[in-house]
Amino acid sequence: MFNLTDAETVKSILTASGFRFSKSLGQNFIINPSICPEMAERCGADNESGVLEIGPGMGVLTQELCLRAKKVAAVELDKRLLPVLDYTLAEFENLTVINGDVMKLDLGELIETQFAGMDVYVCANLPYYITSPVIMKLLESRLRIKSITVMVQKEWAQRILSPVGSREAGAVTVAVNYYAVPEKLFGVSKSSFMPAPKVDSTVIKLTLRDKPPVEVKDEKLFFAVVKAAFGQRRKTAVNSLSAGLNLPRQRIADALSACGFSADVRAETMTMEDFAALTGVLSG
Ligand code: SAM
Numbered sequence: 001m002f003n004l005t006d007a008e009t010v011k012s013i014l015t016a017s018g019f020r021f022s023k024s025l026g027q028n029f030i031i032n033p034s035i036c037p038e039m040a041e042r043c044g045a046d047n048e049s050g051v052l053e054i055g056p057g058m059g060v061l062t063q064e065l066c067l068r069a070k071k072v073a074a075v076e077l078d079k080r081l082l083p084v085l086d087y088t089l090a091e092f093e094n095l096t097v098i099n100g101d102v103m104k105l106d107l108g109e110l111i112e113t114q115f116a117g118m119d120v121y122v123c124a125n126l127p128y129y130i131t132s133p134v135i136m137k138l139l140e141s142r143l144r145i146k147s148i149t150v151m152v153q154k155e156w157a158q159r160i161l162s163p164v165g166s167r168e169a170g171a172v173t174v175a176v177n178y179y180a181v182p183e184k185l186f187g188v189s190k191s192s193f194m195p196a197p198k199v200d201s202t203v204i205k206l207t208l209r210d211k212p213p214v215e216v217k218d219e220k221l222f223f224a225v226v227k228a229a230f231g232q233r234r235k236t237a238v239n240s241l242s243a244g245l246n247l248p249r250q251r252i253a254d255a256l257s258a259c260g261f262s263a264d265v266r267a268e269t270m271t272m273e274d275f276a277a278l279t280g281v282l283s284g
Pocket of ligand 1 (some may be wrong): 025026027028029030054055056057058059060061075076077078081100101102103124125126127128130
């Protein structure tokens, strides 16, 4: 097995293939040897399950996943990395590399074709420019996955791990907590990557819930309410909601009052139950 955390090995493979890092594709590869084994171990996959990886890069995490899972499917957008992956991961027969954009692929179909009859886990060092859209796609598509173990920017992780109803929480915090239970696994310093990014990272695990923590009849309206409430963070919820939902201010004030709130309530103090109740009143 190639030692893909050895900077000299990585450089010589990349130089031989003429590869140059693309900043716009979020290409920062892990060179700290302790990170990938721990991610692969803690993602929950075993020799009976399948793992979907997003952005294998040179395959440093992929190797560890292939050693533990029955089957690994890795989606990589950058065509230039395909010959590199062919070379670095040649020994693994339980791997399929798919060239594509994770945001455009039909992941439900991919899971059925790659992982029939297996439990499925997602494990990835995500390209940070699409962290929120990728996570929301994985959650909203209601894929049959058990958990999502991902490395993300430290600040993004902090936002997701803050309790709903606290100052650091945002619309994405509510959305993630609606579908999953988030937990912090460990921190990763910027010096663990080549090239080193400007920010530190955190590995988090999102364990999918069997059912949401609140009952919501109209999910589309629920997420529209949450998004609108946090839309203008310095404003009161009544102003943000009225602007974001394009509804008269008085209608929103009445709905908030029916839920027991005063007109100056702010979105960051509202809980998941509060958003569900407000959605119920507004849909009535
Ligand atoms: N897994 C490797 C590692 O840990 O060293 C590389 C991680 S690097 C942060 C992100 C990877 O995602 C890069 O290989 C990049 O080319 C790939 N990528 C970027 N955008 C993508 C997309 N839309 N779909 C799939 N892969 C993408």
